Amino acid sequence: MTPFHLAALAFTVWMVIDALRRRAPYYWFLVMLLLPSGAGAVAYFIIVKMRKDFGGGRKRAFRGLEPEVLENLAAHTERLPSSSARLDLAAALEEQERYADAANIFGHVLRAEGGVQSGSTDALAAAHGLACCKISLGEPNVAVDLLCGVLEVDREFANCKAVLDCAEALHQAEQTDEAVRLLEGLTLLTERINHRLALAHYLVLDRKPSEAINVLKTALREYENAPASGQRQQRQWADQAEAQVAELASQAYPRASDSSLN
Numbered sequence: 001m002t003p004f005h006l007a008a009l010a011f012t013v014w015m016v017i018d019a020l021r022r023r024a025p026y027y028w029f030l031v032m033l034l035l036p037s038g039a040g041a042v043a044y045f046i047i048v049k050m051r052k053d054f055g056g057g058r059k060r061a062f063r064g065l066e067p068e069v070l071e072n073l074a075a076h077t078e079r080l081p082s083s084s085a086r087l088d089l090a091a092a093l094e095e096q097e098r099y100a101d102a103a104n105i106f107g108h109v110l111r112a113e114g115g116v117q118s119g120s121t122d123a124l125a126a127a128h129g130l131a132c133c134k135i136s137l138g139e140p141n142v143a144v145d146l147l148c149g150v151l152e153v154d155r156e157f158a159n160c161k162a163v164l165d166c167a168e169a170l171h172q173a174e175q176t177d178e179a180v181r182l183l184e185g186l187t188l189l190t191e192r193i194n195h196r197l198a199l200a201h202y203l204v205l206d207r208k209p210s211e212a213i214n215v216l217k218t219a220l221r222e223y224e225n226a227p228a229s230g231q232r233q234q235r236q237w238a239d240q241a242e243a244q245v246a247e248l249a250s251q252a253y254p255r256a257s258d259s260s261l262n
Contacts (some may be wrong), residue, residue: 008038106130140172193237
């Protein structure tokens with residue numbers, strides 16, 4: 001067996017284990033086991049794992065959803081009531097702003113999966129989805145508790161989207177200073193411009209605009225020193241950071257050079 005085939009076999013085994021953990025529909029096992037050279041595993045990774053694990057993929061997938069598609073999702077969930085199918089339906093309902101209906105399904109999945117403490121991907125996704133619904137329903141304290149539970153298990157869950165949502169929940173719960181501290185920790189971990197933009201946003205809300213300008217200027221300096229490939233990936237965020245610096249500097253705030261962070 002060649003090194004390529006060994007790598008393909010190892011990757012397929014990894015994806016099969018992932019599918020078992022998230023209770024994926026049975027046909028994915030057939031796809032992964034029957035397609036040669038790991039092609040089925042690659043398809044599963046792109047269509048299922050990446051979409052559901054990184055950055056709000058479920059909700060992105062259901063934007064602009066036609067009513068008949070939502071009906072088909074509901075019918076599919078009745079036929080094959082797996083946690084994964086229920087999460088898809090809940091995400092579609094949330095995207096349609098049917099937050100109470102979505103929250104009920106997210107809560108059902110969370111209980112069925114044994115709660116956040118079980119550590120399963122579906123349990124974490126359910127808690128995250130339920131928390132987002134609670135934010136939209138005006139229950140930020142409930143959302144904070146749920147998201148803190150998620151972050152205790154996986155600090156970078158959903159490509160750090162859970163951290164950003166927790167910051168918003170904290171702000172809505174009148175704990176903006178805690179949101180700032182949470183995002184300060186995140187920016188130390190990832191050093192991404194979009195996360196620094198989020199930190200700057202909550203610093204402004206916490207009436208610390210000079211510190212916000214410093215955060216954004218630091219992000220832009222790091223962007224300028226990044227490799228060309230990294231700059232291409234972060235260009236949109238750098239543009240936003242530049243615009244935010246200009247906007248803040250034009251207002252009657254203390255100059256950034258006066259901040260103790262300089």
